[in-house]
Amino acid sequence: MKHQHLIQQTSDLRRRWTAVLRALPTASRDWATSDGLVWMHLFKTVAAALLALGIAMLLDLQQPRTAMTTVFVLMQPFSGMVLAKSFYRIIGTAAGAIAALVLGAVFVQQPELYMLALSCWIGGCIAAALRYRHFRWYGFVLAGYTAALIGVPTVTDPNNLFLAALTRAAEVAVGIACSSAVSALIAPRSSSVALQRTLRNRYLDFTAFAAQVLGGKVERDVFEERFADLVDGIVGFEATRAFAAFEDPGVRTRSQRLARLNSEFMDVCARLHALNQLLKRLKANGLTPVVDTIAPYFEELSALLVRRNEQNSGASHATRAAVELRIFQVTLPRRVRQARGPLEASVPQLLADFDTSTELLYRFVDEFIRYAETSASIEQHTPVKEWPVVRYVSKTNGLVVGLTFLRSVVVMGIVAWFWIETDWPSGGLAFIGAAIMCALSSTAPDASKMTLQIAIGTVFATVVAYLFTCYVYPNIDGFPLLCVTLAPVLAFGAFIAMRPGISGYGVGFSVFFCLLAGPDNVVSYQPDLLINNGVALVAAMLVASLVLAVIFPAQMPWLIGKIKGSLRSQVVLACKGELGGLNQYFQSSTHDLMAQLRVLLKNRSRQHSDALRWMLVTLEVGHAVIDLRNEAAHATYVEGLHPRWSACLEEMSADIAELFERPERRGLDRVLTSLRETTAIAQGVLDTVPADGERHHDLQRMLGSLRFIRTALLDKDAPFNMR
Structure with a gap:
């Protein structure tokens, strides 16, 4: 009996291990597409940062920490994002360097006028960044605070301004090159593949949503919520299309078709909303004969869309849907005329509502066909007739742009005034921190909250920077050991920066740890200066947070x-x-x-x-x-x-x-x-x-x-x- 029990246990254990081994490939795939992507991004970010630090040291640049900081600002999950940000960062850095040179030459030995002009330049760049969003935002922002990074440290030594501009450009270029190379060469994640997946999922989700609306199965609150999500998807698609074009020549050649697809999606969404509103009004006004007469067409169209979704077979889905919808559209006028006769004989006063409903239905089908055909042509890479150029136009209220300029100038003006009046040794860094905060928070939903998070992250960065300066750097020798000690700290900051809701803490920690204690070729062991610089940065951020929360809140x-x-x-x-x-x-x-x-x-x-x-x-x-x-x-x-x-x-x-x-x-x-x-x-x-x-x-x-x-x-x- 005992022997049989042992055999049974062995058999059960074997079955469990077999089940575990069979599940491993599926579990591995799930991990690779979720947490695995996070760890890969962390690895690539840290590797690019350390590579940039090493190359900058090898080239004997003045501040290799700037190259490392550039990596943390640039790195994104998709290589197309990194290339796009790199492109605009180069343009922004060049514009900022030129602005620093011009302002330094015009207002030499006039610190008040120089800081006023510099504040206005940075505020103007931040306002323009808000007007021209997506990755163009980044170019304008860089043009602003790069001028501060170059001009402020040399404000008392204008003879070195040109050399500082060249050095800063070289350090930034090293960071750009390293982040781009690592992103593109080490386990690259293609933006174009993600874009294709987004397009397919959006088409399938919208088809299912449209079928529910046509079937009268969506309540008003649910419809409004789903429609608001569609708005976010439309706006987000344009950003995705922009950075995917930097990475994939195929996306660039189809860029106009993708723009037309987004335009057609906006049209069909607006028409679906109109149909939903019309059905709601007909029912609310008690026009039952009209609703009963048109209901079969809505139900038939809903069933057609549901059937297409259930029989989804990849790239052919949109093509088959377009063909079936074209057949439905061709037969619709004749069937409408047949249904109109009895309604005209019984309740002729309702013909106007009937005609409006059927006309709207016909337009919806026509626009859905165009959307489906364009989706199919993009997914199957088939040539189609190119229509006139379609452009997505972003629009920002002029008062919002003006308010952004004003609050940025006020924040930097307060910090600059305090620096000039007190001759604070770390006042220049405080001004730079204020400029960076105004820039990074310009598009945040709650700018004050984000600035406060970054300030708290900077406090922790200052503490860790002090520990590294006093206890770590003096006890290590050689670049490999330096990388080993820096990697966990850099990875921790990058990991927190990827967490929704608390990303500000990670941004503050990563960026300002590099600025405060990033190693240079000749490390400066001055803990008192480091603490003063940390206090200056945190003080500037708190001033910015207070102004953004009390004087110029975005939710006014x-x-x-x-x-x-x-x-x-x-x-x-x-x-x-x-x-x-x-x-x-x-x-x-x-x-x-x-x-x-x-x-x-x-x-x-x-x-x-x-x-x-x-x-x-x-x-x-x-x-x-x-x-x-x-x-x-x-x-x-x-x-x-x-x-x-x-x-x-x-x-x-x-x-x-x-x-x-x-x-x-x-x-x-x-x-x-x-x-x-x-x-x-x-x-x-x-x-x-x-x-x-x-x-x-x-x-x-x-x-x-x-x-x-x-x-x-x-x-x-x-x-x-x-x-």
């Missing part, structure tokens, strides 16, 4: 109101802008403004909900106005059939623009009156043209846009109806 209600005003002004653009490329400009700048609001506002807050509803109604009305203006520009013959057509259309557009500039009940009433008059003219002209002709279809499309604008303005959830 009036500032949020101004950004929402810029968002509403997009409808003014839709009403009055030139039609050429207007739709792409309107869509991209509207999504960009909303993404900025989402960064500033807390999710699920009342302000966030209000801003999101303004964005949704802006997209609804603006998109419909652009559709109407395009149709009217095509159907120029309508003016000959009714002399008041053009005048009414212009008056209506002007009234809509004024309503969104000043949302008031009186303005809403004026718009509704203009809409009624314009709709009556269009309906009268429609009755005079032959049925089923091209002109008949043109007028039906214009009437659909007019009616949709009216329903959007009358929606009880529209923000100007909730005041």
Whole structure:
């Protein structure tokens, strides 16, 4: 019995080990795609930093620590990110060096004017960085604080300014070269592969979401939340496309097609929102006959999208979906005419709502087909007809840019004034720290909080730097041992910098440990100077945090109101802008403004909900106005059939623009009156043209846009109806 029990235990143990061994490949893959990527990034960051330090020492540069610091600022998970940041860092460093030379020559031996001019230059660069975001932001930021890094240490010795500029450029170049080489050569992560995966996942997720919306299975709050996530994805895609182009020639050659894909995605998202809003309004207004008549088409389209997702077979998915949607689109007009007859006989007063619904459905299918075909051509690398150039336009409120400039100048002015008045030996480093803080926090959701985190990280960096200066550096000999002692500290800082929510601590620790105690060819053992420098940096950061929190907080209600005003002004653009490329400009700048609001506002807050509803109604009305203006520009013959057509259309557009500039009940009433008059003219002209002709279809499309604008303005959830 005991022998049998032992055999059973052995058999059970063998089965367990077999199961463990079989699971190892799967577990290894899971680890490699999650925690393994983190450890690889840490290894590459530390390796690049130590390589830059060694090369700078070998070249006998003045401050090898600058090369090491450059690596920590540059390193990103994807090689395309590093190359993009390197490109803009070179440009920014060159511009900053030139600015330092010019300012030093103009304001020689005039410290007050020199610091004022330098503060204005840095503030202007930070403001421009906020206006031109993504990796262009980095170039402007570098142009600002590089001037401080070069100019401030030599402000009392202008004869060495030119040499300092050349030395700084050489040290930065070493850091750029090392970070780029390590990122591209050691286990590189391709940005283009990540971009391709993002495109496929976005297509599949949106298809599933659209199927749920068409099936009436999405509540309003859920829809708004999902739609806000789509906005973030649209804006983030442009940044990904930009840095992937630095890495992959294939992405560069398809850059215009990728831009068009993002534009088509914005169009189909806006049309899906319009369909969802229309269905909601039809149900809320009790128009059951219309809902029952159009429901089969929505359900059929929803089932088609669901079936395509369930039968996903990689690259062919979008192609097959486009083919099936094209068949659905071709048969839709005939089926709509057949369903329209019984409705016309029973409740003719509801025909307008029915026509608006079917027209919107047809436009959604048409835009989804274009989006699916472009997705397929990119994934399968097939040639397609190239359409006119599509550009993504980023837009920032001018007051936000001006406020960023002002608060940066105020922070640096306070620190510079204290330095000049007290002749503080470490005041120059305090000014440099203030400049870096204003730059790094310019796009942070909570700039004060981020600055405070970096300050705390700098405190720990100062303590560790003191320990290294007093106890580590004197007891080691040779570069290999130096690398062994530095690697754990550098890896710790890089690891914390990768953690969401606490990344500021890691940034402060990594960057300022290198600046304070990064080894040079001739190490200076001056603990008192190190402590003074650490205190100066922390003091400057605390001043910056206080100013950002108390004097110029980004969450000021009036500032949020101004950004929402810029968002509403997009409808003014839709009403009055030139039609050429207007739709792409309107869509991209509207999504960009909303993404900025989402960064500033807390999710699920009342302000966030209000801003999101303004964005949704802006997209609804603006998109419909652009559709109407395009149709009217095509159907120029309508003016000959009714002399008041053009005048009414212009008056209506002007009234809509004024309503969104000043949302008031009186303005809403004026718009509704203009809409009624314009709709009556269009309906009268429609009755005079032959049925089923091209002109008949043109007028039906214009009437659909007019009616949709009216329903959007009358929606009880529209923000100007909730005041």
